[in-house]
Amino acid sequence: MPEGVKEPIRRAGGALADAALRPAVAGATALLDLVNDAALELNDPKSVEKIARKRGLEIDSFTELREQDLKVCDRLLTRNTMKWRTAGAFEGGAMGALAMVPVAGIPAAMTADILVIQVLSASIATRIAYSYGYDAKDPDEQLFIQRLVHRSFMAQAAKAEPLHKTAQAAQALKGRVNWSAKLRNDHQLAAALEKLMQHLSPAGSRVSVKSVAKVVPFVGVLVSAGLNSAVLGRVASEAQRYCQTRFLCDKYGLPLPAALATDPDDNPEDGTP
Numbered sequence: 385m386p387e388g389v390k391e392p393i394r395r396a397g398g399a400l401a402d403a404a405l406r407p408a409v410a411g412a413t414a415l416l417d418l419v420n421d422a423a424l425e426l427n428d429p430k431s432v433e434k435i436a437r438k439r440g441l442e443i444d445s446f447t448e449l450r451e452q453d454l455k456v457c458d459r460l461l462t463r464n465t466m467k468w469r470t471a472g473a474f475e476g477g478a479m480g481a482l483a484m485v486p487v488a489g490i491p492a493a494m495t496a497d498i499l500v501i502q503v504l505s506a507s508i509a510t511r512i513a514y515s516y517g518y519d520a521k522d523p524d525e526q527l528f529i530q531r532l533v534h535r536s537f538m539a540q541a542a543k544a545e546p547l548h549k550t551a552q553a554a555q556a557l558k559g560r561v562n563w564s565a566k567l568r569n570d571h572q573l574a575a576a577l578e579k580l581m582q583h584l585s586p587a588g589s590r591v592s593v594k595s596v597a598k599v600v601p602f603v604g605v606l607v608s609a610g611l612n613s614a615v616l617g618r619v620a621s622e623a624q625r626y627c628q629t630r631f632l633c634d635k636y637g638l639p640l641p642a643a644l645a646t647d648p649d650d651n652p653e654d655g656t657p
Contacts, residue, residue: 422504422507426510432460432511435460436449439459439460447517450518450631451517454631457516460515461515468508468616469613469614469620471504472609472614472615473609473610475504476610476611476612477605477609479608480547480609497543501536501615502537504619505533505616506532508616508623509619509623512620512627513529513623516628518630528626529623535618540611540612542611543607546607547607550600550603551604553571554597557571557574557593557597558597560594562593573600574596577596577603626644
């Protein structure tokens with residue numbers, strides 16, 4: 385994880401006057417270090433070899449896994465998809481909280497978030513390739529991994545606008561005491577939350593601006609956590625399906641299906657994604 389991504393977040397933590405927001409910055413910084421460790425472990429084929437030996441397989445190299453049955457390779461990834469989805473949710477939640485911080489805000493959060501998910505997407509696809517005996521450095525594997533990373537980037541791009549609107553609403557509500565028509569019109573998220581909380585409150589009671597302001601940051605956390613969990617879950621599912629299909633095609637001398645050999649998102653005119 386480049387220092388250029390970490391440094392703005394560290395500076396934001398030092399500049400924050402609001403002590404309540406500092407844990408969000410500290411959590412995001414610690415998360416980047418954790419991602420580094422996770423990526424190193426996922427990209428190491430020796431980790432797969434170690435797991436295989438614990439499962440009773442006598443292998444000298446991960447490439448020997450191609451001589452096993454498909455179900456043997458599948459077992460090496462048991463419960464990993466759920467683990468990676470959970471990791472995506474935690475990462476997204478941390479970056480969603482960071483996006484609410486005035487000093488660091490959306491730019492630092494989105495920069496770090498996009499990079500983290502791309503690193504994890506590539507690392508997850510790499511681990512899955514190794515688990516089926518394929519070298520992730522092989523050109524064919526690299527091409528497929530790059531496609532997955534590109535798709536994860538496009539999925540994350542859609543998150544920028546709702547996060548931006550959530551951060552704007554959080555800033556507009558900060559320090560406000562009374563509602564106004566302009567506040568509701570300018571920040572429809574706040575108005576929607578007011579209505580929702582009104583339905584959940586006792587009849588006749590009013591929902592204060594302060595009450596809504598406390599809830600808004602959680603919207604950013606939930607949006608970011610949910611999307612990142614889905615992105616990493618999709619990456620794991622597609623990578624495993626691709627490796628399973630390639631494994632069986634190689635084992636029985638069959639051609640790889642055209643749907644997996646080409647990317648439907650590629651531009652048919654110039655061949656670029």
